[in-house]
């Protein structure tokens with residue numbers, strides 16, 4: 143048995159360690175500063191109740207991005223020194239965020255959909271014993287600890303773990319044994335589909351599930367070998383960044399020979415986000431969760447006894463609301479951030495939830511789950527085609543979405559992102575919009591001066607959420623302008639960027655008339671877009687004449 147000792151190291155607070163929407167995300171160069179990661183990890187251990195640390199089992203893994211390997215070794219040594227009994231590490235440090243949610247607590251090393259590499263992003267977040275991201279109560283405590291930290295503990299003489307080889311290694315420290323358990327990350331998840339993993343961790347799951355278990359052709363997988371820098375790409379599954387898949391599905395500017403496949407999907411770096419595509423057809427994430435909810439009971443055995451309720455984040459379109467109303471389901475609107483769904487699921491009032499930011503999931507775990515979303519869609523397609531095994535009357539993704547619009551109406555939806563805007567300018571724009579809300583007649587006067595073909599604003603506010611389970615209150619969660627015809631304009635600052643500020647503008651319009659649900663979405667939304675840009679003085683405040691990304 144190898145023995146180790148515990149060293150106490152003096153340290154001092156480092157600025158800027160406040161976790162955002164989903165953990166702490168910064169440039170690798172920031173994380174490599176002496177003591178930077180150490181401070182954050184110790185601040186996290188100190189924020190947890192001692193029983194969650196001493197004698198506990200935790201997971202440490204992630205999407206395999208650059209700097210993960212070093213970070214894993216540091217965290218293992220700090221866990222040993224802080225009295226943790228056992229650390230589980232996915233082989234090669236790989237574990238998707240949803241698979242990590244099956245563990246009862248641990249560090250997930252990812253910056254999700256942000257690029258990776260020596261000059262790109264690294265990230266770390268702590269998930270709690272319910273498998274979900276730490277709630278604000280804990281992340282606030284972690285942050286407070288980082289501002290007063292004086293010391294951290296590390297087992298410097300613990301040998302580096304060989305994370306490429308499956309197996310358990312035991313060590314003996316001052317407080318007893320400490321085990322490092324390297325496990326096969328896909329095995330654990332599988333106990334529970336054309337696919338673009340964008341070189342993220344989804345690749346290892348996709349091979350196992352879609353090819354080995356479901357018999358798909360290996361040629362249907364794109365970019366399924368994880369890379370530290372995601373092949374230089376931006377591992378975010380949307381129409382801008384999943385270019386290769388978009389072209390294959392017949393949605394790109396260039397076209398390939400032959401017919402595109404009927405179904406396509408992509409995941410982000412840590413495999414919790416998803417994008418669903420049909421042949422020459424894009425399913426918005428807001429529609430996706432609504433359609434899954436509307437079809438779940440018939441198509442997905444896990445839900446056959448009914449849905450306990452459904453939930454969406456505030457900026458996500460109201461397509462899910464209409465389904466909830468029609469099917470008489472409990473419905474919740476929460477702030478942006480998956481952590482807000484966890485309490486609802488633990489309380490047994492939410493089965494399916496989703497966000498406009500390409501996140502969809504269910505109460506099988508406490509994270510969004512890209513592969514689950516794909517399996518949910520495949521189940522719906524299989525159910526709708528069960529009497530059609532010959533394939534002559536194939537019900538396609540497009541058919542399913544269009545039928546949905548015919549039944550429930552369509553929520554035209556788009557999001558404009560202004561990335562890396564000067565932080566001060568972004569704050570000023572938000573402050574301006576808050577002030578503007580004070581008088582609705584003034585707002586409507588300005589809007590009528592811009593366009594006469596949009597309806598009146600009937601309510602404007604800053605979204606505030608009171609968690610129905612624990613009563614906690616989250617303020618300043620985005621500015622809403624709600625129109626008489628159900629249209630909405632929402633302005634928010636992103637909480638996941640690693641530099642400057644990102645302004646997100648969400649634009650939505652409800653169309654009940656089924657003869658008008660087939661329009662091009664950018665065209666249908668043009669009047670509201672014009673109103674949003676002029677009302678907010680976007681160009682004046684930011685100097686930007688166009689968004690960085692439109693989704």
Ligand code: G6P
Nearest residue numbers: 163164479480497499636637638
């Ligand atoms: C992460 C979170 C999501 C959130 C998304 C967008 O993926 O897990 O819950 O919707 O970030 O966050 P942002 O603050 O950048 O809009």
Ligand code: ZN
Nearest residue numbers: 254410412414
């Ligand atoms: Zn992610």
